[in-house]
Amino acid sequence: MSYPFSDIESKWQKRWEEQGAFRAVMGKSASSKKYYLLEMFPYPSGRIHMGHVRNYTIGDVMARFRKAQGCQVLHPMGFDAFGQPAENAAIKKGVDPAAWTYDCIAQMRDGLKKLGISYDWDRELATCDADYYRWNQWIFLKMAEKGLAYRAKSPVNWCPSCQTTLANEEVIDGECWRCHSKVDPKLLEQWFLKITAYAEPLLNDLDKLAHWPDRVRAMQRNWIGRSEGVEIFFSVKGTGEKLPVFTTRPDTIFGATYVVLAPEHPLAKKLSAGTPQEKPVAAFAEAVARRSKIERTAEGVNKQGVFTGGYAVNPVNGETIPIWIADYVLMEYGTGAIMAVPTHDQRDFLFAKEQKLPMRVVIQGGEGGGEGAYVGEGVLVNSAQFSGLKNTDAKKKIALWMEEKGHGKRVTQWRLRDWLISRQRCWGTPIPMIYCAACGVVPVPEDQLPVRLPEKLPITGEGGSPLAKVKEFVETTCPCCKKPARRETDTMATFFDSSWYFLRFCSPKETQLPFDPKEAAHWMPVDQYIGGIEHAILHLLYSRFFTKFLKDIGLLSVDEPFTRLLTQGMVLKDGEVMSKSRGNVVDPDGVIEKHGTDAMRLFILFAAPPEDQLEWNDSGIDGVDRFLNRVWNLVERLDGYAPTESNGTETKELRRITHATIKRVTDEVDAFKFNTAISALMEMRNAIEKSWGKVPTDAARESVEALVCLLNPFAPHIAEELWQKLGHSDLLAIRTWPAYDPTLLTQSEVSIILQVNGKLRSKITLPKDAPAEQVKASALADPAVQKWLEGKAPRDIIIVPNRLVNLVI
RNA sequence: GCCGAGGUGGCGAAAUCGGUAGACGCACAGGUCUCAAAAACCUGCGGGGGCAACCCCAUGAGAGUUCGAUUCUCUCCCUCGGCACCA
Numbered sequence: 001m002s003y004p005f006s007d008i009e010s011k012w013q014k015r016w017e018e019q020g021a022f023r024a025v026m027g028k029s030a031s032s033k034k035y036y037l038l039e040m041f042p043y044p045s046g047r048i049h050m051g052h053v054r055n056y057t058i059g060d061v062m063a064r065f066r067k068a069q070g071c072q073v074l075h076p077m078g079f080d081a082f083g084q085p086a087e088n089a090a091i092k093k094g095v096d097p098a099a100w101t102y103d104c105i106a107q108m109r110d111g112l113k114k115l116g117i118s119y120d121w122d123r124e125l126a127t128c129d130a131d132y133y134r135w136n137q138w139i140f141l142k143m144a145e146k147g148l149a150y151r152a153k154s155p156v157n158w159c160p161s162c163q164t165t166l167a168n169e170e171v172i173d174g175e176c177w178r179c180h181s182k183v184d185p186k187l188l189e190q191w192f193l194k195i196t197a198y199a200e201p202l203l204n205d206l207d208k209l210a211h212w213p214d215r216v217r218a219m220q221r222n223w224i225g226r227s228e229g230v231e232i233f234f235s236v237k238g239t240g241e242k243l244p245v246f247t248t249r250p251d252t253i254f255g256a257t258y259v260v261l262a263p264e265h266p267l268a269k270k271l272s273a274g275t276p277q278e279k280p281v282a283a284f285a286e287a288v289a290r291r292s293k294i295e296r297t298a299e300g301v302n303k304q305g306v307f308t309g310g311y312a313v314n315p316v317n318g319e320t321i322p323i324w325i326a327d328y329v330l331m332e333y334g335t336g337a338i339m340a341v342p343t344h345d346q347r348d349f350l351f352a353k354e355q356k357l358p359m360r361v362v363i364q365g366g367e368g369g370g371e372g373a374y375v376g377e378g379v380l381v382n383s384a385q386f387s388g389l390k391n392t393d394a395k396k397k398i399a400l401w402m403e404e405k406g407h408g409k410r411v412t413q414w415r416l417r418d419w420l421i422s423r424q425r426c427w428g429t430p431i432p433m434i435y436c437a438a439c440g441v442v443p444v445p446e447d448q449l450p451v452r453l454p455e456k457l458p459i460t461g462e463g464g465s466p467l468a469k470v471k472e473f474v475e476t477t478c479p480c481c482k483k484p485a486r487r488e489t490d491t492m493a494t495f496f497d498s499s500w501y502f503l504r505f506c507s508p509k510e511t512q513l514p515f516d517p518k519e520a521a522h523w524m525p526v527d528q529y530i531g532g533i534e535h536a537i538l539h540l541l542y543s544r545f546f547t548k549f550l551k552d553i554g555l556l557s558v559d560e561p562f563t564r565l566l567t568q569g570m571v572l573k574d575g576e577v578m579s580k581s582r583g584n585v586v587d588p589d590g591v592i593e594k595h596g597t598d599a600m601r602l603f604i605l606f607a608a609p610p611e612d613q614l615e616w617n618d619s620g621i622d623g624v625d626r627f628l629n630r631v632w633n634l635v636e637r638l639d640g641y642a643p644t645e646s647n648g649t650e651t652k653e654l655r656r657i658t659h660a661t662i663k664r665v666t667d668e669v670d671a672f673k674f675n676t677a678i679s680a681l682m683e684m685r686n687a688i689e690k691s692w693g694k695v696p697t698d699a700a701r702e703s704v705e706a707l708v709c710l711l712n713p714f715a716p717h718i719a720e721e722l723w724q725k726l727g728h729s730d731l732l733a734i735r736t737w738p739a740y741d742p743t744l745l746t747q748s749e750v751s752i753i754l755q756v757n758g759k760l761r762s763k764i765t766l767p768k769d770a771p772a773e774q775v776k777a778s779a780l781a782d783p784a785v786q787k788w789l790e791g792k793a794p795r796d797i798i799i800v801p802n803r804l805v806n807l808v809i
Numbered sequence: 810g811c812c813g814a815g816g817u818g819g820c821g822a823a824a825u826c827g828g829u830a831g832a833c834g835c836a837c838a839g840g841u842c843u844c845a846a847a848a849a850c851c852u853g854c855g856g857g858g859g860c861a862a863c864c865c866c867a868u869g870a871g872a873g874u875u876c877g878a879u880u881c882u883c884u885c886c887c888u889c890g891g892c893a894c895c896a
Contacts, residue, residue: 213813213814214812214813214814215812215814215891216813218812218813218814218891219812219813219890219891219892221812222811222812222813222891222892222893223891225895227895227896229896245896246895248896249896303894326894327894328894329896330894330895330896332895333896334895337896338896339896341896345896346810347894347896350894415892415893415895533890536890536891537891606822606833607822608821608822609822612821612822613889615820615821617821617835620820620821620835622835623833623835624834626834626849627834629849675821675822675823675833676822676824676832678833678834679822679823679832679833679834680832680833682833682834683832683833751829753828753829755828755829755877757876757877758828758875758876758878759877760829763829784863796876797876798828798876800828803828803829804828804877806828806876806877807876808876808877
């Protein structure tokens with residue numbers, strides 16, 4: 001018979017809510033530290049899944065634990081409610097996206113409440129509320145004011161299936177992150193955020209994030225992609241036109257035997273014009289343009305290119321070398337032009353070999369021998385006055401020298417691109433801009449915010465943006481000249497919404513600003529953030545950018561939003577990610593019905609460390625279910641507890657285990673080692689069971705009460721119920737964490753292992769801290785040890801106090 | 810290629826300022842209870858050898874340091890994740 005989890009769970013959920021147990025209040029007492037714990041808020045798809053359960057359960061353990069430790073905890077929840085699924089539902093089922101979304105939110109909220117997470121529901125927000133998105137618009141206008149939001153025509157990623165543009169961060173392996181369609185290049189005029197203006201601090205401040213996983217920091221570092229080098233000013237022979245190339249290897253400048261432009265480089269057309277190369281160059285550029293970026297940059301693709309007919313002059317030696325175009329040079333990076341050094345760059349080598357272009361060795365290092373470019377370190381040769389220098393030294397010297405001579409300048413290149421935020425979708429935040437025939441692009445004045453979405457959106461899925469079809473929306477007057485003007489009909493990428501929601505939670509009802517700076521100064525930064533690794537770059541990079549921007553305009557005092565980050569592992573079934581198409585989805589509701597929320601939470605926390613993948617296992621949950629029932633039974637049996645024999649040793653040992661477990665669970669929860677903390681509780685329960693009837697009532701009660709208190713963050717409903725059954729009237733949810741008595745932790749006797757030559761041969765029990773002489777004598781007297789010593793005296797005896805003796809012969 | 814994480818029983822996993830490898834749990838096997846089953850409870854459970862005491866082997870592979878290595882160093886192998894014709 002299982003304990004009545006169903007009644008218990010709803011009972012305590014109601015009780016917590018009635019008593020406002022989890023309401024976050026800005027504390028006045030200096031003694032209680034603030035603790036802002038946040039889990040990445042969900043998209044309201046309607047149902048919660050095991051991934052959500054895991055994410056929020058991990059957070060809840062920490063939130064309840066910190067609260068018990070006396071922190072003022074802020075633990076809010078909301079919904080990332082704009083986005084395409086609502087539009088897709090509108091297209092498919094003809095529903096109103098707003099109605100659909102709010103419906104889903106209601107369902108999600110119910111589902112979350114059934115998990116018993118300690119949220120402050122008073123702070124709930126949804127990004128699709130005008131009260132929220134008006135501040136998206138406000139922030140956007142501030143960025144525009146600072147020149148950080150701008151409109152530009154450039155090649156962008158277009159998802160043909162989603163019918164919208166995408167940010168670079170949203171393109172994974174050339175595919176749309178959402179629908180996995182192949183992304184097409186398209187030349188469009190769009191809104192961008194100048195995240196590149198923050199490239200340097202975004203990179204450098206990663207070093208401050210000591211409590212972020214290494215891999216997330218590494219991924220961001222890769223993504224931002226800083227690279228230091230020199231822009232070298234080649235010139236075009238004949239015209240003298242400047243042709244800058246970017247290189248990280250100025251030490252190889254004397255080995256440059258040709259120059260390569262990206263096929264779309266404007267100079268290519270110019271150079272070939274009127275030469276026999278005009279046609280081949282145009283044909284090649286067109287052929288490359290037709291191929292997608294993935295095709296073009298795929299591994300193993302042969303490098304192709306043609307001669308432009310033009311020549312460049314190397315500024316350091318006046319040498320004239322041919323200018324080619326080739327598909328392996330990208331217009332977006334550097335200057336779209338490179339100097340080719342086939343002897344010391346593998347790509348240049350392959351191309352030069354194919355096209356039979358000249359090569360010249362300028363670095364000598366070790367035995368080259370093999371096929372290809374030598375990219376190692378070495379000594380410069382054929383490099384004028386720099387010959388004989390180590391190439392690592394020459395790098396700096398040549399760069400400085402070129403700068404002096406005006407042959408080039410040192411530059412830093414970034415891989416990071418500006419963030420394209422325009423979306424040709426309607427279920428998002430309208431971009432607050434107006435186009436006026438006379439005044440041009442005019443921002444919507446602040447006092448006219450929010451620019452609201454129309455009530456009825458004509459979503460058909462065909463014929464372009466629905467917003468553009470709503471006359472009342474599009475048609476407006478110019479704020480400057482008051483003449484008729486047209487509104488921007490694109491909306492913002494939803495990652496904009498989620499880039500600052502953690503700030504809104506600090507003061508969700510603030511009406512003058514996106515958030516109250518005083519509240520933010522108190523609660524920020526988020527002390528612990530928890531979410532999936534899929535946001536390692538996207539959301540986590542954008543949020544860092546927003547935080548830095550909002551600091552720069554004086555609203556924030558912190559420059560990083562999330563002090564600690566935990567990326568929880570995925571929930572798998574049969575070794576695979578749960579998904580509808582695989583048919584291996586385990587529905588949380590079904591588990592709750594069968595085992596209760598507490599058992600589900602406990603299993604998820606017990607089966608693997610939070611960062612690791614978690615394999616869902618139906619019989620695994622039976623195991624934790626059994627444990628909870630055993631704890632339940634302990635409390636029930638305590639009522640008629642009557643010790644048959646009272647034994648001092650047993651009592652001392654049970655108390656030692658009890659207090660040692662309090663210490664262990666405290667330390668382990670603090671370090672997110674929930675799986676071992678739970679196993680410590682299981683061991684403690686086993687110990688109580690073993691001592692049952694052999695210890696006095698007060699010792700048994702002390703242990704059982706401690707067990708219930710320690711169980712609380714993991715399985716809060718059963719813990720509250722048992723606490724009440726134990727005769728208490730206070731709520732565990734707001735009760736102080738148990739303390740341990742350090743004097744009870746020590747054992748009077750210790751087991752010491754005896755090794756001969758490092759191999760375990762025997763064990764003895766001695767009083768704790770026995771003197772070395774006594775330990776040595778006892779070890780030598782041990783029969784098993786004597787057998788292995790074969791009468792010989794040990795050459796050396798190593799004693800590790802209270803642990804082991806190793807006899808070396 | 811570069812960067813990051815990791816490799817321990819049948820399974821999920823413990824143990825790393827070097828000190829009893831496999832805690833805790835699952836599965837499995839045997840037992841108690843029962844007319845029977847379920848539940849519950851008890852016992853066993855890395856591999857090999859031995860009636861047993863006990864012995865040998867074992868933390869991806871190989872070397873090294875050490876009285877002693879899952880833990881430290883080096884060289885490989887493999888898995889997962891990210892970036893990548895980025896000049």
